[in-house]
Amino acid sequence: MKVFRGSTFKADRAWGAMDIANMGGITTRLHWTDQPYKWHVNDGEEVFAVLNGCVEMRYRDAGSEHSIVLEAGDVFYAATGTEHVAHPIGEARILVIEREGSV
Incomplete structure (x- = not known):
């Protein structure tokens, strides 16, 4: 048993x-950020849960770019092939569940 304090975690x-679990090739990781990621497509599905802060999630669907602001408690699901990028609004802590080795 282990407890992870998501509200106080800060990466360098x-x-x-911070790696939390690897369950048969599916990883659960706690991320800290204050900077945007990069446009990417994961190798499989991704679950992106905002634990703390706000994140503007931009994604492309049928050639159009869309945007939604995710707040603490919100979850974004990216199906295989969904091109997306996360832009935190200040500091954010995010729980990401995805295939091991995914972008």
Whole structure:
């Protein structure tokens, strides 16, 4: 048993992460960031849960770019092939569940 204090975790760099679990090739990681990520497409599905802060999630669908602001408690699901990028608004802590080795 282990407890992870998501509200106080801070990495030494943007998008730094603490590994929580690897369950048969599916990883759960706690990320801290204050900087945008990069446009990317994961190798599989991704669950992106904002634990603390706010994140503007931009994604592309059918050739159009969309944006939604995610607040603490909100979850973004990216199906396989969904191109997306996260832009935190200040500091944010995010729980990400995805295939091991994904972007």
